Amino acid sequence: MDAARVLPFAGLFLFFLPGLYGSDNPHSTASTGLFLFGSWAGLIVAAAFLSRRLARIAEDEGSGRKT
Amino acid sequence: MTTFNLLVAGCLFYVATLFAVAFMAERLVAQGKARWLRAPIVYTLSLSIYCTAWTFYGAVGFAARSGLEFVTIYLGPSLVMIGWWLLLRKLVRIGHQQRITSIADLISARFGKSNLLGGVVTVLAVIAATPYIALQLQSVALSFTAVSGAAETEPDPAIAIWVAGGLAVFTILFGTRRVNVNERHEGIVTAIAVEAVVKLMALLAVGIFAVFVVAGGPVETFRLIEASEIAVWEFQPGRWQALVFLSAAAFLCLPRMFHVMVVENADERHLATASWAFPLYLLAMSLFVVPIAVIGLDRLPEGSNPDLFVLTLPLAENAQAIAMLSFLGGFSSATSMVIVAAIALATMISNHLVAPIWLRSGAAEEGDLRRAVLTARRAAIVGVLALGYLYYNLSGGGAALASIGLVSFAGSAQVLPALLAGIFWRGATRAGAATGLCLGFAVWAWCLFLPSLPVGEVIPAHVMRNGPFGLGWLRPQALFGVEGSDPLLHGLFWSLFANTLGVVGVSLGTIATPMERLQGAAMVNVDTVGAGPVSWRPGQADSEDLLVMTQRILGHYKAQALFRSAALRQGKTGYLPDADQIFLDRLERELSGAVGAATAHAMLTQITGGGAVSVEELMRVADETQQIMEYSAQLETKSQELSRTAARLSEANEKLTRLSVQKDAFLSQISHELRTPMTSIRAFSELLRDGGEGMAQEDRERFAGIIYDEAIRLTRLLDDLLDLGVLESGQISLRLDHVRLGTLLERALAMSDQAARLKIYRPGREDLMLETDGDRLVQVFINLITNAAKYCDADVPRLTISAKIAEGMAEIDFVDNGSGVAAEAREMIFEKFARATDTRAAGGAGLGLAICREIMLRLGGTIRYLPGQGGAAFRLTVPLSPGWLEDVTAAGRA
Numbered sequence: 001m002d003a004a005r006v007l008p009f010a011g012l013f014l015f016f017l018p019g020l021y022g023s024d025n026p027h028s029t030a031s032t033g034l035f036l037f038g039s040w041a042g043l044i045v046a047a048a049f050l051s052r053r054l055a056r057i058a059e060d061e062g063s064g065r066k067t
Numbered sequence: 068m069t070t071f072n073l074l075v076a077g078c079l080f081y082v083a084t085l086f087a088v089a090f091m092a093e094r095l096v097a098q099g100k101a102r103w104l105r106a107p108i109v110y111t112l113s114l115s116i117y118c119t120a121w122t123f124y125g126a127v128g129f130a131a132r133s134g135l136e137f138v139t140i141y142l143g144p145s146l147v148m149i150g151w152w153l154l155l156r157k158l159v160r161i162g163h164q165q166r167i168t169s170i171a172d173l174i175s176a177r178f179g180k181s182n183l184l185g186g187v188v189t190v191l192a193v194i195a196a197t198p199y200i201a202l203q204l205q206s207v208a209l210s211f212t213a214v215s216g217a218a219e220t221e222p223d224p225a226i227a228i229w230v231a232g233g234l235a236v237f238t239i240l241f242g243t244r245r246v247n248v249n250e251r252h253e254g255i256v257t258a259i260a261v262e263a264v265v266k267l268m269a270l271l272a273v274g275i276f277a278v279f280v281v282a283g284g285p286v287e288t289f290r291l292i293e294a295s296e297i298a299v300w301e302f303q304p305g306r307w308q309a310l311v312f313l314s315a316a317a318f319l320c321l322p323r324m325f326h327v328m329v330v331e332n333a334d335e336r337h338l339a340t341a342s343w344a345f346p347l348y349l350l351a352m353s354l355f356v357v358p359i360a361v362i363g364l365d366r367l368p369e370g371s372n373p374d375l376f377v378l379t380l381p382l383a384e385n386a387q388a389i390a391m392l393s394f395l396g397g398f399s400s401a402t403s404m405v406i407v408a409a410i411a412l413a414t415m416i417s418n419h420l421v422a423p424i425w426l427r428s429g430a431a432e433e434g435d436l437r438r439a440v441l442t443a444r445r446a447a448i449v450g451v452l453a454l455g456y457l458y459y460n461l462s463g464g465g466a467a468l469a470s471i472g473l474v475s476f477a478g479s480a481q482v483l484p485a486l487l488a489g490i491f492w493r494g495a496t497r498a499g500a501a502t503g504l505c506l507g508f509a510v511w512a513w514c515l516f517l518p519s520l521p522v523g524e525v526i527p528a529h530v531m532r533n534g535p536f537g538l539g540w541l542r543p544q545a546l547f548g549v550e551g552s553d554p555l556l557h558g559l560f561w562s563l564f565a566n567t568l569g570v571v572g573v574s575l576g577t578i579a580t581p582m583e584r585l586q587g588a589a590m591v592n593v594d595t596v597g598a599g600p601v602s603w604r605p606g607q608a609d610s611e612d613l614l615v616m617t618q619r620i621l622g623h624y625k626a627q628a629l630f631r632s633a634a635l636r637q638g639k640t641g642y643l644p645d646a647d648q649i650f651l652d653r654l655e656r657e658l659s660g661a662v663g664a665a666t667a668h669a670m671l672t673q674i675t676g677g678g679a680v681s682v683e684e685l686m687r688v689a690d691e692t693q694q695i696m697e698y699s700a701q702l703e704t705k706s707q708e709l710s711r712t713a714a715r716l717s718e719a720n721e722k723l724t725r726l727s728v729q730k731d732a733f734l735s736q737i738s739h740e741l742r743t744p745m746t747s748i749r750a751f752s753e754l755l756r757d758g759g760e761g762m763a764q765e766d767r768e769r770f771a772g773i774i775y776d777e778a779i780r781l782t783r784l785l786d787d788l789l790d791l792g793v794l795e796s797g798q799i800s801l802r803l804d805h806v807r808l809g810t811l812l813e814r815a816l817a818m819s820d821q822a823a824r825l826k827i828y829r830p831g832r833e834d835l836m837l838e839t840d841g842d843r844l845v846q847v848f849i850n851l852i853t854n855a856a857k858y859c860d861a862d863v864p865r866l867t868i869s870a871k872i873a874e875g876m877a878e879i880d881f882v883d884n885g886s887g888v889a890a891e892a893r894e895m896i897f898e899k900f901a902r903a904t905d906t907r908a909a910g911g912a913g914l915g916l917a918i919c920r921e922i923m924l925r926l927g928g929t930i931r932y933l934p935g936q937g938g939a940a941f942r943l944t945v946p947l948s949p950g951w952l953e954d955v956t957a958a959g960r961a
Contacts, residue, residue: 008150011142012311033135033292033357040145040350047149048343054152055339 089254107340115263120401128374143314162329176664179583185419195478200455269396274355316480413447499574507566514558744777794921809833815848831869836951859885
């Protein structure tokens with residue numbers, strides 16, 4: 001559950017990373033693009049992995065609430 | 068070239084297919100066979116209305132102008148989805164629990180079901196969405212013109228009209244069939260899901276075509292990117308971060324996104340799937356954007372509109388089918404967005420602008436609200452589309468697509484501070500939210516919206532340059548002299564800054580109304596609090612009125628079903644349940660699903676005659692209850708007091724009765740006691756009188772002696788009676804003094820003069836100083852000693868008198884060695900005329916111990932029979948002299 005809370009911030013860090021290695025150097029579209037899409041895909045995989053567990057937790061919570 | 072007619076036919080066919088899909092979906096749902104329609108994947112695909120024609124066409128243009136920056140528009144929503152556990156889950160849960168119908172409804176419901184806030188958000192949303200809808204119309208018109216061969220010329224406004232009209236018809240048909248928005252529009256959602264697939268397919272087809280056919284493979288494409296004019300791009304960290312933030316905020320706050328994400332959400336768990344599937348969708352949508360842009364820049368003639376590369380590239384390569392698919396993709400992006408936006412806005416307009424006015428006008432008393440709401444909604448759909456068309460016509464369709472999209476995003480994002488404060492901070496107040504919204508909205512309009520219109524149209528050029536009235540610090544793009552920054556960044560920063568400042572500052576300075584507090588608590592603690600706030604006082608509403616009203620909103624069938632089920636739950640037959648709190652709460656939720664929280668609340672309040680309970684009222688009720696409780700507590704105390712008094716009275720009565728009986732007994736005893744000596748006196752005096760001279764001197768003396776003795780006895784009896792009477796009436800005057808116990812005992816022994824018959828032992832301490840009336844105490848002692856002498860049946864009668872200190876009193880025991888008093892008689896001996904034995908020999912009247920008891924009572928002491936001492940034993944307690952006691956204890960301690 002905590003991982004689910006951390007994940008978006010990890011994503012934020014990754015997505016802001018291009019800004020960290022200097023704005024003076026013009027960025028290469030191709031390599032930055034590869035980096036961005038790569039980390040994006042990584043996040044999606046992590047989210048997919050987490051969502052299964054979270055859905056189970058949510059379900060437990062939901063059923064716990066009903067009873 | 069594709070002919071215009073073919074295009075129109077294609078569009079019509081596509082729209083017809085959508086109609087069919089929507090119709091089928093609704094029928095399936097009606098037959099209850101549509102479980103798959105509520106699958107998480109449909110939900111995920113419906114979220115794709117985020118990708119409008121702007122993203123379909125505009126992203127490529129964006130990329131062609133500013134490189135990878137376009138991707139920020141997708142990164143923000145991706146982050147929001149990935150972090151669903153943090154925010155979206157709560158939002159959806161609140162949406163379900165409070166039956167939220169729109170983002171305006173959420174804000175209004177959170178801040179005390181305020182119509183004002185709902186109205187403000189609605190107006191804001193309409194203004195922010197209008198340019199965006201214009202954008203969609205423009206892109207469809209542009210793409211029409213592009214594909215039909217007349218490329219790069221002015222698009223025909225008639226196309227936009229036709230598109231707007233067609234969309235209005237579709238939306239009205241499938242979006243306003245029922246009033247209850249929370250019933251969800253399965254038809255529309257399914258159609259949107261299909262459209263999502265179409266646009267993804269279209270963009271992927273164009274991308275794959277461009278990369279593999281036109282460019283000749285991924286490696287070639289990569290090389291092409293490296294060599295293109297956007298191979299390097301100026302990275303602006305500030306703008307980059309602002310755009311990620313802005314897109315995330317817009318994703319949450321755009322009315323249409325809120326609609327599909329929260330209102331149309333059927334199950335919270337769908338979010339779990341969407342959390343990774345939707346970012347994946349976005350990734351797929353943006354994957355080929357840069358390649359298409361680069362290849363388009365490479366292949367197409369100089370000066371081509373990059374916003375249309377998705378269309379013009381396949382056209383230029385003579386791939387008609389792909390061009391057609393691409394056109395349909397763009398068309399579907401535009402239509403799905405417009406449809407949902409129109410529904411969301413129409414719901415907001417009808418619930419937060421029309422319904423309150425309608426209610427206030429008093430028409431609610433008799434009119435058919437259901438029809439009114441539907442009509443309002445249909446009119447609003449037409450109105451929203453008309454506004455969009457008007458804006459499109461006004462702006463002349465010239466502005467670059469992307470920039471106007473971002474301005475619209477920034478407008479929607481103004482709801483974010485109030486939204487976040489509302490669901491995470493219980494202290495946020497209505498005044499704060501309203502202030503923040505208005506401030507942010509005003510700054511946004513001044514800095515971003517008005518400048519986005521063609522220069523000179525609304526804001527004159529000199530104002531843009533020098534500020535209004537020459538006030539330089541109010542220049543729209545350089546507020547407070549902050550110059551040189553990106554206008555979007557500038558406007559976004561200032562508007563959200565002012566907005567947040569307003570929300571927080573005013574919230575801190577104002578006090579929330581009770582309803583706000585209830586709602587705030589319900590939303591902030593949605594995870595822990597089960598149901599919505601308790602808000603109705605039962606028993607005031609007439610169920611029949613409620614039914615009439617509900618029928619007007621939900622329709623006869625639904626309303627009756629609802630009432631019937633409620634009645635059944637209460638164990639009643641028929642259609643009219645008791646208007647209890649549970650039922651009213653449920654009814655309010657159902658109604659707010661149809662007309663929004665604020666309106667539903669207002670309507671129920673009308674029916675129940677202001678029966679809605681504000682916390683003031685609750686407090687008043689609580690006060691009353693408190694008063695009643697106090698009153699009843701008082702009553703109880705009183706009644707307890709009464710019963711105590713009654714008990715005392717009956718006790719006293721019993722005592723009186725007993726006393727009366729006692730008195731009678733006493734009188735008869737007295738008469739008896741008096742009579743006996745009187746009889747013998749009379750008899751012997753008679754003998755003396757009649758005896759004459761013949762009587763012997765000896766006899767005469769004996770008779771006279773008897774008469775004398777009896778007279779003495781009578782006198783003593785009368786003395787005792789007198790004494791007892793004085794003692795009992797409390798008229799006795801005591802002469803309290805400090806006397807030594809030993810002295811008193813000496814006196815008593817001397818006076819009783821029983822030394823011959825009784826052996827006296829005195830082993831106790833006799834130095835005790837008593838505070839008492841010595842004469843009276845001696846009287847008691849004498850009585851006890853004479854009693855012992857009289858009644859002790861031992862061969863050698865012995866009396867032990869011992870004294871000690873116990874519990875601050877002198878304790879004096881008189882114990883003889885006789886057989887004592889029988890157990891059953893011990894209760895009696897202190898009563899008047901009671902004798903343990905009936906020996907006349909005793910010679911007393913039986914008043915001795917009664918007198919002793921009275922004396923001891925007056926002296927502040929006691930006299931009790933002491934059982935278990937081997938003989939008759941009496942214990943006296945007598946107060947000690949206080950001064951002496953202190954001295955003794957002091958000495959003992961020393």
